[in-house]
Amino acid sequence: MDWNEERTAVLKKLWLEGMSASQVARQLGGVSRSAVIGKVHRLGITAREMPVRPRASSARVSNRVQVRARSTTPIAPVRNPVIRVAPTIVDLEPTSGILGLETHSCRWPIGNPDQTDFGFCGREKPKRGSYCDLHAQGAFRRFQSAGEIEAWTRRGVPEKRVQQRLG
């Protein structure tokens, strides 16, 4: 789905009429809310005229009208597989074993799982994410294909943990 003139025009119209990004996305079909927001920004039409911003919570006009108005199913968004590789880039002493991990503990594995000194970084991490700032830095890289991963790993990255998730 590309932003041809027609779709762009519809986007502008609906957006300037006050539709939310997700509403516009549903209307257009084939694009996500993020795509709409991104496009809106690129078009520079971020600011809409809001004579009186109802301000209050999610400006729902009427629950029952809205529910009934929900139209037929849109599109199954197709996403590429996201494969992440976390190479070992930082050497620190583990501060924790699996059992010592708390919700705030960095999950970065250190050492060889077969060795007794294997553990996890365990240092303070942000609420989001699995790793402390140090380990999160540069730890992730996005790949689109298995071949790309091979190329990367063959580049001499010592330890790797590969997880694949779809969607």
Next chain:
DNA sequence: CCCTGATTCGC
């Protein structure tokens, strides 16, 4: 949990 727009950054 549902939702909103804003921003970043690999592609």
Next chain:
DNA sequence: GCGAATCAGG
């Protein structure tokens, strides 16, 4: 330019 992931919030 594109938009998923993330952020920051209602």
